[in-house]
Amino acid sequence: MRLVLSFLCFVVAVSFSFAQQFSVISWNIANLGKSKSETTLEKIADIIAPADIICLQEVVAGYGGAQAVAKIVAHLNRKNNVWDYSISDPTLSSTPHTRERYAYIWKRNKIKIKRKFELESIYKNQIEREPYIGSFTIKNSEFKIFSFHAVPKKSTPEKEIKYFKEYSRLYGDQLIFLGDFNVTNTNSVFNPIYKQGFKDAFPNQKTTLKQNCVNNNCLANAYDHVFYPTSKLKVIKAEAIPFYTDFNDLKQARKVSDHLPLYVLFQIL
Secondary structure, three states, X not given: OHHHHHHHHHHHHHHHHHHOEEEEEEEEXXXXXXXXXXXXXXXXXXXXXXXXXXXXXXXXXXXXXXXXXXXXXXXXXXOOOOEEEEEOOOOOOOOHHHOEEEEEEEEOOOOEOOOOOEEOOOOOOOOOXXXXXXXXXXXXEEEEEEEEEOOOHHHOOHHHHHHHHHHHHHHOOOEEEEEEOOOOOOOHHXXXXXXXXXXXXXXXXXXXXXXXXXOOEEEOOOOEEEEEEOOOEEEEEEEEOOHHXXXXXXXXXXXXXXXXXXXXXXXXX
8 A cells, every 4th residue: 555655646746746847949040031931930830839838039020930830830730749939029229120929829728928029119119120029838837938049249249138137036036038149148248137046947958050061079158048047947858959960061050040949948946
């Protein structure tokens, strides 16, 4: 009898542990819009399908961006889950050329939505492409995700990233900052959020594709990150998905994206 009870306790503990886990993919898909073929959109859906929440950056602001996201979701819905999605308004960028949208896609049976998604407005005049805030509820825990695409390296993304230290003060500590920051996580601009208890799930992980592989080295820069609160979440698995290995050369892979998707499985503490 004692053995049976021990086994049942183990099963309950394992079941509870899995129930308190959720997975996220963050992916800057270059120019996600009408330039992507139907085959490419289906490939993207295949890659992101394992996650519970998908966060996409660089969705084209003009015609074609929202339509491409909808087609990806249609491909996902032909698989084993039912998905929902939200697309941001175009960012309030200084020029039409730099305006973009963000998108969130999530599994409806795992993730609940209680709040309206919005572009972060407090620092809209300081940040070229203001982050898109999504509030996701997993069981009884709500996390806000800030999906972000910084200005290019030559335009000094540090001048935007420095405002991220204010977000935990304004929104609480159950936050995840992710996206393409265009600087490495060793940059001192991240020190304030490290001091607040955040950690990058991908330390020193290169995430952008070169134009050509050199001696089997195909990755260029460690610019994409997933910062999470260590007091609220534990990383069970973190993987930069090497989707480019499915292609004969990087030219073909870059038609999908010039960035790797970042997959993280979290345990809620």
